[in-house]
Amino acid sequence: MSDRSNKAPAKKRERKPPTKKVPMPEQDPLERRKNFDEVALGYDAEQAVAEAEKCLQCRNPKCIDGCPVEVNIKEFIELVRVRRFMEAALKIKETNSLPAICGRVCPQETQCEQSCIYGIRNEPIAIGRLERFVADYARAHDEPMPEILDRIGRKIAVIGSGPAGLTCAGDLARLGYDVTIFEAFHKPGGVLVYGIPEFRLPKDIVMAEVEYLERLGVEIKYDYVIGKIRTVLELIDEDGYDAVFLGTGAGAPNFMRISGMNLVTVFSANEFLTRVNLMKAYEFPEYDTPVRIGNSVAVIGGGNVAMDAARTSVRLGADEVTIIYRRSMEELPARLEEVHHAEEEGVHFRLLTSPTEVLGNESGEVIGMQCIEMELGEPDESGRRRPIPIPDSESTINVDTVIVAIGNSPNPIIPQTTPGLDVTYWGTIIVNEETGMTSLPGVFAGGDIVTGAATVISAMGAGKRAARGIHKLLNGE
Amino acid sequence: MYEILFKKILNENTKFMVVDAPEIARVCKPGQFVVIRVNETGERIPLTIADFDREKGTITIVFQEVGKSTKLLGSLEKGDKILNFVGPLGKPTPTEKVYGTVVAVGGGCGTAIVYPVARAFKEAGNHLISINGARSMDLLIYRREMEEISDETYETTDDGSCGVHGFVTTVLGDLISKGRKIDLVFAVGPVPMMKFVSKITAAQEIPTLVSLNSIMVDGTGMCGACRVNVGGQMKFSCVDGPEFDGHEVDYDELMGRLNAYKEQEEISDRLWNESQGGAA
Ligand SMILES: Cc1cc2nc3c(=O)[nH]c(=O)nc-3n(C[C@H](O)[C@H](O)[C@H](O)COP(=O)(O)OP(=O)(O)OC[C@H]3O[C@@H](n4cnc5c(N)ncnc54)[C@H](O)[C@@H]3O)c2cc1C
Ligand SMILES: Cc1cc2nc3c(=O)[nH]c(=O)nc-3n(C[C@H](O)[C@H](O)[C@H](O)COP(=O)(O)OP(=O)(O)OC[C@H]3O[C@@H](n4cnc5c(N)ncnc54)[C@H](O)[C@@H]3O)c2cc1C
Ligand code: SF4
């Protein structure tokens, strides 16, 4: 900038102090500790316009490069500024079919907002909050249906109704394909419904997106575990599907290789969250599925899953909830907002700590957890500094419940029942990066089943790519 | 929605239902199970496929009413519908093999689960000995069915009201001590029963299969609720089982895990009984 060349400091042009995002209205932390209602309440029109007005409308909008599906951020924000909210929503929907969800759960600080030019000196433009605002506006104001091409009489099977499957199905339905989604659970949405809690992503929003797909003509069959009731090859060879998309996610929970993992009050985050979210155990006994919560809960892990499990524990009434993570605050992989919210709600963080044994009593209930302290060494292959145990630093913490949130692996049911489907050592399915096609012609895959546990938006991006890949294949290109 | 086509009361708290589920009936095999959810507020519970008819497209379930979910299911009548019915889950029993002499042991409601597997063992050409046990005569189920498929049939009751006075292990122990050559034991019933059966057969190194009834949520390997310790390794009953080598299972741990939700189950059960106008 010119400042540096100006020798005389007196002449220095006055700079405005850095601005912050228009604050997000939120439920009070003390109040929300007791309920499952959404924490962030959303901008109103005035707040959205005020935020949009700050956007520089950059000639080279870096924000767009930061978004995995390249939402036209610059143009949608301009439409917000001039209060054409519905058009703003349609602009986003050109590349992102689930904006109400992404606006809420994308890790914006490492994606669009990280690259925002305004953010170099200030807090970046609140792209996620604006995206959420316009999507919510459109949903409340009867958004128009997109144009659907004529039915072309070809059938596609989509396995799994997580963000990857929903996106792939939507794109293909719009192109005129007859799409059937096969879902193992009794509800659609994948992790959006069984994993991410109501207080972060209300289920009505996911259901509205699913209804929108149904209006596009997508059929959803529930209670269908593909690989068990029907195999992928049978769908193609016997049931007449022209192509299959596998969007089955990474749903199999990992446990630690330490003793005590099978104790009665040790739960995988998946079990805990599925009981609470999908089965509505927080409304027990109106809903029949029980959930068990102790007074003092340790959650092992530092990602979004760990934050969700910790914040859910708070809401179920645990007195003391502690995140146990083996690296430091800086390496915590969870979204920044979730970490802040967890802290506000009273979740403790015990960093640079790793469990070595869970201790139980005679009836198999947890009575404590032995942990060792860690220090950070040189960066490993992932670029993060490797945690190394400090000798003789073991101590026992007092807990009665342990929730394990150290990641999920791909579910092997489909690979095991689909001969010829190539997978990696970790069980993820191998695909052509560009088309999404697997080693089996006509069988495509995308989302966590390909990448391992990742993000909603990357799963959607993969669903989109595969829809294009399928369309190309079936049109002989 | 899955319609109940037929219902029979086997005894005071054991019910038999035939459910319309053609796509599952088309592919299921002995030893597999379904996960059901009766209604929108219902819980997901696993039940073994007690029988199937590929032509009629039906699945039979036999269940003991032990708490809210099984009582709710038991309160449904012919023509009513079950909201969710997922399957077939779990690994089938390896029944095609000829082992020689197979002893099928069923305790209580477990006999209904033993039946289709035992029948398959018989059809594969094995010599089938069945031992059917219960607390008392009125709780013995599948008596005629087991008799029909077995080469030798034994019945036991804890109170001596029918058959041998004692436990299934009394008969099994007898057979073993008489020197009968047994090539495989297949046992399903309460955990303590499976534990003791495995104890007896371990001494003689008789291969023993048990079907574990761990608590489940999804039944597809996604939650880990059903994990059991088999031979020192963590296994998921729903995808690695439900059948395991009986000599390798940590039964005490399994019993502990089955009690995980005791307190809540009692609340649900009491509320259900009250809603039915009865006392707890
Ligand atoms: C608790 C939690 C919190 C998260 N928070 C965030 C967040 O804040 N932001 C973010 O970007 N990401 C987050 N993630 C990650 C994100 O949710 C996933 O990366 C994303 O959902 C993956 O989408 P998917 O479509 O590949 O699979 P999933 O969402 O896993 O969906 C897969 C679907 O396939 C079904 N299925 C599986 N096997 C079969 C079968 N054999 N037959 C039929 N159906 C089958 C499953 O039931 C499921 O519905 C979170 C994940 C979890 C678990
Ligand atoms: C693979 C498998 C096959 C089974 N097959 C049969 C069968 O054919 N017939 C039959 O009568 N029973 C069967 N069971 C057991 C049956 O699932 C339980 O009796 C039932 O879930 C009890 O629910 P409830 O609400 O009526 O009782 P509750 O009061 O909730 O519980 C009674 C006991 O049942 C067990 N239980 C509770 N919830 C579950 C759950 N979600 N999953 C598994 N067990 C649970 C617990 O040990 C509990 O102490 C099977 C279990 C498994 C794992
Ligand atoms: S989809 Fe996600 S990354 Fe892309 S603009 Fe929206 S919030 Fe940002």
Ligand code: SF4
């Ligand atoms: S980079 Fe930031 S300031 Fe520039 S157009 Fe994008 S959102 Fe607006």
Ligand code: FES
């Ligand atoms: S029931 Fe969930 S993993 Fe087995």
